[in-house]
Amino acid sequence: MSNLSRKADTEGQSVFCPRCEASLGGDEIYERYRVCSQCSYHFTLSAEQRIRLLVDPGSFEEFNRHLVSMDPLVFSDRLPYRKRILQAREETGLREAVITGIGRIRGHEVVLAVLDFRFLGGSMGSVVGEKITLAFERAAERRLPIVTVSASGGARMQEGVLSLVQMAKTTAAAKRAHDSSVPFLSVLTHPTTGGIYASFANQGDIILAEPGALIGFAGPRVVKETAGHEALHSHSAEFVFEHGFVDQIVDRRRLRDTIGLILRLVRAESELVPRTVIRRAIPDDTPVRRAWEVVQLARHPERPTTLDLIRRISPQFVELHGDRLYGDDPAIVGGIGEIAGQGVVLIGHERGHGDPARRNGQALPEGYRKAMRLMDLAARLRLPVITLIDTPGVYLGEGAEERGIASALSQCLAMMSVLPVPTIAVIIGEGGSGGAIALAVADRVLMLENAIYSVISPEGAAAILYRDASRAPEVAESLKLTAPDLLRLEVIDGIVPEPEGGAHRDPDYAAVLLLDAIVESLDELHDISPERLVRERYRKFRRMGQTNTYFRELVAQEVAELSGLIGRTLGGLRERLPFGREEEAVGHGSPGTRD
Incomplete structure (x- = not known):
């Protein structure tokens, strides 16, 4: 611009x-x-224009308006600092480069801090830092969400190191608000650079940017003068979005509604009315599908994916992007949504129905780091976490090892194990290896009726064990990867039924059943304290794989096989003996049968 x-x-x-x-x-x-x-x-807009576009009419009340800048260094360049401040006040009608206050956005009361680039380039001096810090403190004290709108060239040089330390002050205030579970939405506009961008503006739980905004730490002119080269493409909203540092780029015409929806979701809470759909035991008369048949259903190309299901169970879903480190991986999607009036964080693998960018749900390290960022957001805002698992495993191609796939999986497993909020994991298709379990360390682990969950794919196991991938159907039976198998092994907590013939036959009804199962599980976990959730989650996974679990399964198999053998033996005897002689044959030679 x-x-x-x-x-x-x-x-x-x-x-x-x-x-x-x-x-x-x-x-x-x-x-x-x-x-x-x-x-x-x-x-570009002035701070007053932005506030008018964001808040409900007549709802904004400014606070700390009396704070004004002094001249602590008695600084002078072409003009004395005092004169620059006076000129800025006359030209803008503002007392400083930020306006702070309380207003309502779509009915939701919020604290606002809006910077104005017209006032000395929106630079952060002592008063700007103080007003922003007071805004965060007001938000934490009143338990209100805070929205900041940045437009700044960075620190205010005329105040020297006193300006520099405002980065530490405002960031610390933002962190304290985080720790008070106060939602923080940061909006980056043109331009957002320097000390503002590298301090509180990057602390947002959710970071939004306007299209085409110049965003970066050092402005292009500073880069050219100090580094000796042009900053061609690295300082745009689109660039930082692509590299995982912004959740969404939002057109100004949609910004108020987008913020209003986010505020609604992070504050949504209502009484759950569950309907029992989860199967927690396998009746003896349940028809049994061959494991390989279930594998084919789990992988069916028309089976609903994570986004297919999320859009049905939470139409208000707001997708968030980026790992705040390297990039955004579309193989894992996540964001905030609403389930039965309850705000939740939803995360899942996305196969993408053939979209090559999704890699069939095989995620890169940045995908799992994005998932962890959203889990951390859920913990701070006290929102339940729901994960939908559908992946053959992690992506093993270029970039995975270089960017630390094993480290990302390990950190994700560890984070899920100690999340202080209710967690529900649902295996909706294929749950493969470490890529699956990284999102499945949950208080309730459920499986759709025709999903699979395994340490390795049947083809991979057959290739290793027999050097023949064509024996996958045979190996699938031995892997015990179906929902009934895993319920018996106590690896999962319940089975979510599917429409007759599989979820792909009726995705709408499949979503209804999934929604009912999630609501049922949320209701079970609703009143459990964070400490007990973490403690019981650890105990749950601590028990898995202990000898008694396998022993019970083996005993059950032995009993079933023995019962079958006895039945076949008796059946054969009945066929060979004359009518009425069965009892004599069975009892002949047995102790105590003679007078």
């Missing part, structure tokens, strides 16, 4: 879009949002 376009827009003289040159005179979208209706170019 050029200085010319910024100036023209501020003075109300711009009637042509600087990007597409469309005439904007009388354009309603431009007049309301300062967005080009033809190419969606986003002009």
Whole structure:
């Protein structure tokens, strides 16, 4: 965004879009949002304009307006610092570069801190840092969500190191709000750079950016002067989104509604009304499918994926992106949603119905790191975590080892084991190896009726054991990978029924059954304290694989085989003996049968 376009827009003289040159005179979208209706170019806004667009009419009340900057260093360059401040006040009508207060967004009361680039480039001096810190403290004290809108060139040089330490102060205040379970939404606009970007603005539970915004630590001019090269593509909202540092890029016209929906989801809480659908035992008369048949159903190309099911069970789902470290992996999706009026965090593998970017649900390290970031968000906001598992295993191609796939799996397993909120894992398709269990350390582990869960794929096991992958159907039986097998082994807690013939036959009804199972499990876990949840989760997994579990399964198999043998023997005797002689034959020669 050029200085010319910024100036023209501020003075109300711009009637042509600087990007597409469309005439904007009388354009309603431009007049309301300062967005080009033809190419969606986003002009800069003042803090007052942003507040008007975000909050419900008449709901905003400013606080700490009296705080004003002094001149602690008696600083002077081309102009004395005091004179610069006076000029900025006259030109903007503001006392400082940030406005803080309390308002409502779609009915949700929030604390707001909105920076204004017109006031000394939105730079953070002592007063800006103080007002932002007070806003976080007010949010934590009143248990209100906080929304910050950044537009800044960085630290205020005229205040020297006193400006620098505001990074530490505001970040510490944001962290204290985090620890108080206060939701924090950070909105990055054009430009967001320097000390603002590297402090509280990057602490947001959820970080949103406007399209085309310049975002980065060092501005392009600083990069050119100090590093000697141009910052060509690394300083855009689109770049930081692609590299996992932003959850969503949101058009200004949708920003208020997006924030309103997020606030609703993170605060949603209602009484659960469960319906019993989970099968916790296998009746003797249950028809038994061959394991290989179940494998084919679990892998059916039309079987509903994680996103197919999430969109049905939580239509208000807001997907969040990025691991805040390297990138965003579309093989794992996650975000916040609503289940029966209860705010939840939803995470799952996404096969993508052939989309190569999804890699059939085989995730990279950044996918599991994104999952951990969302689990941490759930813990801070006290939201239950629901994971949907559908992967043949982790991605083993380029980038996986280099970026630490084993470390990511290990950290994910460890984090899930100690999450202080209810956790429910549902294996909805194929649960393969470490890629699956990394999202399955849960208080309740459920399986869809025709899902599978195994240490290795049948083909992989057959190739290792027999050097012949074609023997996979045979090996599948031995792996005990079906839902009934795993319920008997006490690896899962229940089975979620599917429509007749499989979930792909009726995805809508499959989602209804899944929703009922999740609500049933949430109701069971609702009143359990965080300490007890963690303690019982550990005990649950601690028991798995102990000798008694396997012993019971082996004894049950031996009893079944012995019963079958006895039945076949008696049946054969009856066929060979004359009518009425069965009892004599059975009792002949037995002690105590003679007078």
